Amino acid sequence: DQQVKQNSPSLSVQEGRISILNCDYTNSMFDYFLWYKKYPAEGPTFLISISSIKDKNEDGRFTVFLNKSAKHLSLHIVPSQPGDSAVYFCAASALYKLIFGTGTRLQVFP
């Protein structure tokens, strides 16, 4: 079951630069997407979401873009900070459940 895919297992970015995390999905019925951040030994923390009626949602340093025709979404973090270093999960909402991607480990170095 690969309905939500994050093809980059890791990403390394310098502090102050932009981090771009990508996610692809296969089911065109998905209409709500979320990004979660996860630190070791903690649960996923909700970061930002987007409904399929929008193509962009912004919250402070975080912006999520949705391209429905390509079935692709991305999370932009600007500027990146060392505290952003974590695993980022993309998820799609399917009625009663979330379907997660495999995650991208972001490392922000000074």
Add this chain to the structure above:
Amino acid sequence: EPEVTQTPSHQVTQMGQEVILRCVPISNHLYFYWYRQILGQKVEFLVSFYNNEISEKSEIFDDQFSVERPDGSNFTLKIRSTKLEDSAMYFCASKVDRGINQPQHFGDGTRLSIL
């Protein structure tokens, strides 16, 4: 900020034994969920629960699994006869209402180790 709390943080159990994982969802939330993450793999949905009924369950959630909301605050996951492959992080989540455009909020998980 209100949060989902899970106990214990780590549970070690012999294969074949019963285990109960406990969760206290956010107080005004109505929808409850269990997910698990096997080491190195993705977070997988197990079950969703609303109004004292299971709304949806995955194929992982077989007859060995059950959920219960025994009182107004707790939400439990029981595994009747644990297997080695049940070793994973188990996350509880809750959501405020039925609205599809609402995020689920997760606890910090219980690490279940089956020996």
